[in-house]
Amino acid sequence: MATHQKQAQQFARRLFKLSLVDGRVSPELVAGVLEYVEKHRPANPAMVLKAYRRLIANELAKSRALVEHAGSLGDPVLRSIAAAMTQKYRRPIAAVARPNPALIAGLRVRVGDDLYESSVAGQLAILAASV
Numbered sequence: 001m002a003t004h005q006k007q008a009q010q011f012a013r014r015l016f017k018l019s020l021v022d023g024r025v026s027p028e029l030v031a032g033v034l035e036y037v038e039k040h041r042p043a044n045p046a047m048v049l050k051a052y053r054r055l056i057a058n059e060l061a062k063s064r065a066l067v068e069h070a071g072s073l074g075d076p077v078l079r080s081i082a083a084a085m086t087q088k089y090r091r092p093i094a095a096v097a098r099p100n101p102a103l104i105a106g107l108r109v110r111v112g113d114d115l116y117e118s119s120v121a122g123q124l125a126i127l128a129a130s131v
Contacts, residue, residue: 008044012051016059023091025059062112065095070103070119085111 015037019029033052042048065085067078082095093111100108106119 004044005047008042008047009051011042012048012055015048015052016055019056020059024063025056030056058112062089063091063093064111065093066110067095067097068100068103068108068110068119069097070099070101070105070121073097073107081107081109085109 015033019025019033021029037045037049037052065081067073067081078095078097082093085093085095089111102121104120104124106122107116108119108122109116
């Protein structure tokens, strides 16, 4: 890895840590970090901002459950998924629904890098891989 890229990533990590309050991303602090970067342009600002954006996006994804569904999905189901994920991860998780007819039936829930699959399409893919 080039030295300037490594330095940009290290600086982005320091900026990221400044953007957290009690382990959660603070929009106010993110705005402050961006103002600082704009006023005090670091070496390779595009590289720093790209790495910073990736770190913020990854952290925000950990607080969101993306619920893909094939059929209709009611608010009570979405709330119960959010409650179950909040309990599992021991932090507030907001559930967001997204229709995906390719699933055929069932659900796929993604929280950060974790994937929970309970769909017909997922089961068919597992079956096809085992044959």
